[in-house]
Amino acid sequence: MIAAAVLAALAMICAVAAWRLTFARWTWRAPRTAILLWQSLGLTWGLASIGALLAFALDPYRKGVVHGLAEFLLSVEFGARQPYDYLRLGALVAGLSLLAVLVALPLAAGAQTLRARRRHRLLLALVARDEPAVPGVRVVDFPGAAAYCLPGLKSQVVISDGTLHLLSSAELDAVLAHEAAHVRERHDLVLLPFAALRRALPWSKLVRDAQASVELLVEMAADDRARQQCCPRRLATALLRFGTSAALPTPQGALGVSAPSSVMARVDRLVRPEVALPATHRFLILAGSVALAISAPLLWLLPG
Amino acid sequence: MKGLGELERSIMDILWAENTPLTAREVGRLIEDRDLAPTTVMTVLDRLARKGFLNRTRDGRAWRYQPAASRDAYVAELMLEALDLTGDRDAALTRFARAVSGSEAEILLKALTELEEE
Numbered sequence: 031m032i033a034a035a036v037l038a039a040l041a042m043i044c045a046v047a048a049w050r051l052t053f054a055r056w057t058w059r060a061p062r063t064a065i066l067l068w069q070s071l072g073l074t075w076g077l078a079s080i081g082a083l084l085a086f087a088l089d090p091y092r093k094g095v096v097h098g099l100a101e102f103l104l105s106v107e108f109g110a111r112q113p114y115d116y117l118r119l120g121a122l123v124a125g126l127s128l129l130a131v132l133v134a135l136p137l138a139a140g141a142q143t144l145r146a147r148r149r150h151r152l153l154l155a156l157v158a159r160d161e162p163a164v165p166g167v168r169v170v171d172f173p174g175a176a177a178y179c180l181p182g183l184k185s186q187v188v189i190s191d192g193t194l195h196l197l198s199s200a201e202l203d204a205v206l207a208h209e210a211a212h213v214r215e216r217h218d219l220v221l222l223p224f225a226a227l228r229r230a231l232p233w234s235k236l237v238r239d240a241q242a243s244v245e246l247l248v249e250m251a252a253d254d255r256a257r258q259q260c261c262p263r264r265l266a267t268a269l270l271r272f273g274t275s276a277a278l279p280t281p282q283g284a285l286g287v288s289a290p291s292s293v294m295a296r297v298d299r300l301v302r303p304e305v306a307l308p309a310t311h312r313f314l315i316l317a318g319s320v321a322l323a324i325s326a327p328l329l330w331l332l333p334g
Numbered sequence: 335m336k337g338l339g340e341l342e343r344s345i346m347d348i349l350w351a352e353n354t355p356l357t358a359r360e361v362g363r364l365i366e367d368r369d370l371a372p373t374t375v376m377t378v379l380d381r382l383a384r385k386g387f388l389n390r391t392r393d394g395r396a397w398r399y400q401p402a403a404s405r406d407a408y409v410a411e412l413m414l415e416a417l418d419l420t421g422d423r424d425a426a427l428t429r430f431a432r433a434v435s436g437s438e439a440e441i442l443l444k445a446l447t448e449l450e451e452e
Binding site for chain 1: 339342343346385387405408409411412413415416417426427428429430431440442443446447
């Protein structure tokens with residue numbers, strides 16, 4: 031019973047920590063560390079929630095989640111089912127369902143993302159052109175402002191024709207450095223599980239806020255990489271030009287409520303940089319994240 | 335000889351420029367690269383049709399090819415996704431910036447650019 035209680039407490043702690051983290055501002059001073067903490071919290075929350083349900087359900091075996099589950103599966107196979115009360119049976123079904131959902135959803139989201147990217151890549155091949163002024167970048171003839179990265183094994187950076195007119199060459203360099211950082215650090219893989227979780231729990235404000243936080247942190251991490259290669263102010267003016275160009279009327283519900291403030295937060299950060307989080311703090315958070323991520327699997331093995 | 339992707343692109347451009355469905359022979363005549371084997375043009379047309387970018391109709395012994403959608407429609411599809419206006423916030427692309435509204439951004443932009451000009 032101890033394992034179940036500890037796992038339930040752990041899941042609770044993760045949820046509260048995630049909630050607190052959506053308001054935290056120190057994260058902006060160390061975006062990469064904060065992203066790692068988010069990933070660790072998400073993973074641990076999932077494992078602890080599933081583990082708590084399963085640990086409770088499999089408590090009569092006194093062998094912990096992993097071995098208890100193995101024994102349960104074997105005993106079902108041999109037809110010698112333990113007499114279960116309905117509460118434990120319910121917990122078992124809930125735990126296994128949650129496990130299935132949390133495994134299946136990112137996989138489904140990944141498959142859908144790959145399909146969308148494949149289609150995008152095919153279309154790009156047909157309508158995008160190469161521009162001698164910006165080698166290695168695909169240009170689409172579109173008057174509005176757009177710049178993005180199409181991630182994959184061969185990632186492509188794409189900008190619209192309108193972007194070329196909108197930005198000065200120094201600003202364009204800053205934007206391209208930003209996108210190159212997304213490519214290099216595979217930020218799309220960071221965002222994927224959070225997007226999947228949001229699709230699983232669309233009504234949860236916490237999950238929505240968590241996704242928005244991670245999206246913003248990923249952008250800030252890319253901004254930090256870009257500012258090492260170019261003038262931060264150039265990146266800031268590029269952001270503002272992009273944001274205010276408002277090429278298309280935005281349909282309601284398409285953009286997050288936090289969207290305007292997130293761009294302004296990035297600009298503010300570039301123009302008035304705060305001191306980065308001290309290395310010792312970053313290390314402690316890093317160590318905490320790792321410990322957290324290891325704790326749940328270990329608790330799955332804890333008998334009783 | 336151009337790469338296959340480049341060839342697909344020029345063939346689509348030709349078909350978008352013409353308003354009528356063309357046969358492989360007609361496409362071959364319009365293409366810049368005159369040394370191209372007719373079978374190559376046919377292969378590429380067939381590939382594009384299988385990918386759904388071309389519709390084809392029988393005309394005697396030949397096929398006539400026509401774009402399934404206009405170039406603008408494809409550009410629009412790309413840009414809707416690029417600007418995150420499709421409604422579902424997926425992780426297919428990583429975008430540079432979302433739209434900002436309000437005068438605050440404009441004032442700040444003006445201030446920042448003026449600062450540099452000084």
